[in-house]
Amino acid sequence: MPRTPLISITSTSFRPTTSSPLSASIFFPDTTFALHPAQKWSILGSSKSTLLSILCGSHIAIPPTGRRYPGLRGTIQLVSFGTGSASTGMLAGANRGETYLSARYEARREEFDVSLREWLGGSIAGKNPFDEGGEVKGEEALGERKKKVEDVARDLMLREFLDQSVMTLSNGQSRRARIAQALLKRPEVLAVDEPFSMAPRGWVMGLDPPSHNLLSELLSRLPHAPQPTQVLLGLRPQDPVPAWSTHITYISNDRILAQGQKEFVIPTLRQSGKAILHEGDAQKPAPTLLDKVWSISAHQAFTSQKPTPSPSKSTSRPILVQMSNIQITYPPRPPLLQNFSWTIRAGERWGPLWSQRIGEDHIDIPPNLRSPANLRPTNNTLWPPNPPSRARQTGKVHSFFPKAYTLRRTALFLRAVVGKRDLIVLDEAFSGMDSVVRDRCLQALADGFDRTRQALVAVGHVGEEVPEVDMWVKLPEGGSDSCAVFGDA
Known part of the structure; x- marks a missing residue:
């Protein structure tokens, strides 16, 4: 019964x-x-x-x-x-x-x-x-x-x-x-x-x-x-x-x-053509960078506490960011990072991975500001000294809109990349995006990246949402005794 x-x-x-x-x-x-x-x-x-x-x-x-x-x-x-x-x-x-x-x-x-x-x-x-x-x-x-x-x-x-x-x-x-x-x-x-x-x-x-x-x-x-x-x-x-x-x-x-x-x-x-994933599938999707990084043990790669520097494709390129044995602490909490060294050079594309967020780029954009017209600069920290022409800016923006017109993530992404800054930092920039819009953003990032002078740092937790990178750094959980791990993609 x-x-x-x-x-x-x-x-x-x-x-x-x-x-x-x-x-x-x-x-x-x-x-x-x-x-x-x-x-x-x-x-x-x-x-x-x-x-x-x-x-x-x-x-x-x-x-x-x-x-x-x-x-x-x-x-x-x-x-x-x-x-x-x-x-x-x-x-x-x-x-x-x-x-x-x-x-x-x-x-x-x-x-x-x-x-x-x-x-x-x-x-x-x-x-x-x-x-x-x-x-x-x-x-x-x-x-x-x-x-x-x-x-x-x-x-x-x-x-x-x-x-x-x-x-x-x-x-x-x-x-x-x-x-x-x-x-x-x-x-x-x-x-x-x-x-x-x-x-x-x-x-x-x-x-x-x-x-x-x-x-x-x-x-x-x-x-x-x-x-x-x-x-x-x-x-x-x-x-x-x-x-x-x-x-x-x-x-x-x-x-x-x-x-x-x-x-x-x-x-x-x-x-019927529906892509349904299942944890027990014999045929699993191709492993992503995240699958590789989370399966690797600390002794298989470099660590920030060893004298060996983080991997670099070319030591002749200009250094954009250099950190040496830094510690980040918000007392009385345990250190978020300690004895951490990292060098970022022009042309490098990095994928930082962590179980916590390290940035604060996802500000809440009011509905009345979610439009191409409002991707203009508001201060010098978000825009280069010589911004691109309005025609080039508008053309790139409208190639994504109106389909993604109200997507605040798309607006934030375009705001970050359209100015051609020397260093682009994307913290979970593609998470939650419609897959079609996300793929167009990833392609735009690949096509517009200048390897002669730009560097990319991309934080991600989902393999499909991490852009193509050359190197990665896995950051430890805040307060843990483990250290950062570096590797080549």
Whole structure:
């Protein structure tokens, strides 16, 4: 006898919750979907985030009885890391407010900063333990709440960071912290949208391969006793379907094209021309630079703590940047870099790789400034002394627009390269871009790069989003005892 589904949608259409819902257009018409216990769904496609919000109870169901939760005894929690998610910047409440991600390196630890333990403790489902009576009972309840925080931190490998300011957590640690926060609310269903990409304040940053694998492994452990939690994943096209996922839904244009058990849906989609990646594929994509770098051990390449210099194609080219045994520290935190030496010469193209960000180029561009006309210089740090002619500038810009007209990443990329600076630094510049736009940007970068005087430094976490480089440097995790590793691409 089949078990009662936790979520059941039968022949139901939906309208957005707006000021005039009756006049709003219908999406996901005549949709049918069911989530049964022990199923782990991966939802792919352009409207995956919308379907996840529908499953979590958002939007207006037509008819109202078409969406039911017959077997649900607990709650549903949605954690979104995707573009357009409600969470912006760092973890909400990190310093009694919001800020942008790179501020964790710039800001000093202030008295109003919140530790991870405090931040998670405020997320536990239930009342304040002192609301219900005497001091002894309150102290016992506090001890129980502390144990819940420590248990979920252990499950998500966060215990060593509990007394650390949430402002200083890395991308992967912050992501696990948000999932821990959701789990402390004791959901029966956990929906995680784009767990392997993050989009604070309009930009998207992917995880490096080790962090990706760790997060996938941690999610695979759910559900677990004594309070089982079902998992729904919203995945990007470049994200492989986890090996532990049991079912797949594929969406296009607000319609479910295929759904069911993974072993049946993936072959069907591939036969129809859909490129579906799977962690267990025998035929894997060609290894990228990142695959090579993350598989290499420290003793197989040069390190910044040895006298051997970083690799260079030509020592006769002009030096543009030179660092010698530098240390970067924001007290009282551990050093981000120490004993680090690096020389960048004209003509070199470098790929720095790190599990944390090292730049702050992804500023939030207001909607009224996202146009070709507003790629003009605002100060000398962003533009050369002799900017290109307006005709050449406008011609290059309009070759990308209007298709990518509102893409703030495209605007930032063009702003960085159109001026022909001696040094171009691209920090996750192509992450989250439409693949067609990204490939055009990569081609423009290759065609316009002047190897006689320019140098390129490109930071990336996804192989397809790293431009062609000659050399790479793998930077250590902040506070670790490891050192930087250099190598040839």
